[in-house]
Amino acid sequence: MYWKPEIEILPQQQLHILQAQRLQETLSRAANSPFYGQQFKQHGISAEMIKNVDDIRRLPFTTKEDLRSHFPYGFLTVPKQGAVRLHCSSGTTGNPTVIFHDNHDLSSWADLVARSLYCAGLRDTDVFQNICGYGLFTGGLGFQYGAERLGALVIPAAAGNTRRQIKLMQDFGTTAIHTIPSYLYRLYAAFQDMGLDPQHDTNLKLFVIGAEPHTDAQRRRIENLFGVKAFNSYGLSEMNGPGVAFECEYQNGLHVWEDAFLTEIIDPDTLEPVPDGEEGELVFTTLDRHAMPLLRYRTRDLTRFLPGDCPCGRTHRRLARISGRTDDMFIIKGCNVFPMQIEKVLMRFAEVGTDYIIALDTVDGNDEITVKIELQKSWFTGDLEALENLSRRIAHELRDEILVTPAIKLVEPGSLPKSEGKAIRVQDSRDPKEAL
């Protein structure tokens, strides 16, 4: 039933005791890093301050800017020779961020990914094809080590070359795939081009999708297309990468592994905890990382805790799907809009296909929002009146959600530009505003 039952079904009360103990240990370690060492001294912080998990609130937050400005070694608790792996961001602007791991950390990470995959239904009898970038991107090595730890047969397929991916699935009877949701549409199109039906011509039974924001409706479409259950994976490179929170068979939110990540949800403006069940910014403290612990790290991801127990029996709390990022949000005509709000509305329409783009432009000095939407093949007819009617209905429902009426442009399936990696949903071509 569970990968690590002694942890996964530990009652919350005992989990809190474990968390408090690990938090103490983490603080002791963190004190050895230049950044926290100085911060602790400055604020009079010590491991002894931690009597229970709520004492976490006595610590300051850590931000991406802290990571950047103390690049590369400011958060290391050991000499860099003590680490055996680093992952860093591409850092096109300013310093990149880097995370170092020692042997303990890599093993702990592999265990968390194994636990996550098991939770979604992967077993050691499965053939797991990992379709994502390797190297510095954490998805490749993260899932590789985790799925090997679980004992599945792992195909390190990496990204790209869709026909080859399909050949691998057929040659080795792949049963499970990890990839980003938008790639699954491309994969499906390739199956069709090859005259194949994934339901009959493959053994696929499990998808793990993540690393790209998407709605639950988007997931359901993927499931219906392939006849394969798709499970949501959540992680971020600052918290190792994959293996932070994962859906179980009930697909009712993502169990966050509270023995490894102390999880808070705060109001991003007041920095106070939000009332239970309300949405706010996710904040994590690592509880099992040695080389580079992070305390109260602000993820910028927005979500909430889901109420109630999960029928699977796991006691680790469930997070709602990420609804947006504080830095994804754009402002149009004075309204704050998250791209996921728009996707949620679009997915209500059966006529809408697999791709859309939100374009922001300045026209005659005014900001305008246009949503370009690919239709399903069967709905893209020459019936202009029907199309205009559909546009009006979409615009109306979007207005209800985002409080602005966008222009709607319905286009043929496949006609929107496709990106190589993650889908790009927002194109902001507005004139830069003058600073006031």
Add this chain to the structure above:
Amino acid sequence: MYWKPEIEILPQQQLHILQAQRLQETLSRAANSPFYGQQFKQHGISAEMIKNVDDIRRLPFTTKEDLRSHFPYGFLTVPKQGAVRLHCSSGTTGNPTVIFHDNHDLSSWADLVARSLYCAGLRDTDVFQNICGYGLFTGGLGFQYGAERLGALVIPAAAGNTRRQIKLMQDFGTTAIHTIPSYLYRLYAAFQDMGLDPQHDTNLKLFVIGAEPHTDAQRRRIENLFGVKAFNSYGLSEMNGPGVAFECEYQNGLHVWEDAFLTEIIDPDTLEPVPDGEEGELVFTTLDRHAMPLLRYRTRDLTRFLPGDCPCGRTHRRLARISGRTDDMFIIKGCNVFPMQIEKVLMRFAEVGTDYIIALDTVDGNDEITVKIELQKSWFTGDLEALENLSRRIAHELRDEILVTPAIKLVEPGSLPKSEGKAIRVQDSRDPKEAL
């Protein structure tokens, strides 16, 4: 001094006892695979036949064609669920080849790569940047797991993006790089473009190069360019990948890890062992692989054993650098030529730059060979007489080596087309011959 002294300096006699014992075990395992199970029955082969290592000669050879025709599971000794990793070739023609690994195999492979890197001088205090493809290519994950096992800080840089590679080297003080030799020239050019001198602006002190045929002279040029020692790595995906044979600090041939790979050199025509020290085809038998042992696998690589003991004290025999592959050879005007023979001659000329191409064409029904050679910047002058003189001298020395006089075309540095991955040395555009 050694990564695994109890194995690395084991006297040959005791090594033979270990080999015989592991060979017996390997045969017992191999009998569980469909391919060897049937072969053993047919030829009356059993583990009891093995009294000492020379009894290996009583076994038939295994070829790449055997792997292809029994794709994918014909060599597996366990159900495919017992494996946790596969690596397979791209297989543009016919079936690909695939190698499966269980947990034992991955751990044994990581140990062999760690031992190899240690042998070349890598230590747990080093920062190791792995510049090569990850995923199904064995160099990425092979060196990743091995260098982590050794305890170095590993940067999973993957291939491509040369400026970013340099930024990584500078950000994290990279001391060691693994890559293909031709990439190091591209790297050097990028350093120059950026106004940097690798000797002063980096901490580089160790290169590990392999996966692309090259001469010792080519290696010396790389060493002189960077002021960094470069060590030769040998491996092939059928024998895991990297970690089969490696140079030690004395750079006098590659110690082949005889506890893991029973090594023979045979005459590719008679299939008999060549006399000691003579060149022939390398043949390996895995001695420590569980999921998919291979017996007397014909590599098609040509080399010889080097005589004498190594001052490093390791008892594992040394192979000469691979001089060619039986399937690299081309025939021109009735002569058998290996590309490495040509490189060996070219590298004698200080005027010759970093790149060359061997072009084979049919002109008026006759086969012609042209060697296009980039010159060093300083030598590419307008002095036509000097260039013609150089051409004549190169043609003359090549004729002595390959018995055919090639046309020589000297070109400007950087003017030959560059490939993205491994350097392509031979362009055969000859008309297809009619079968006789």
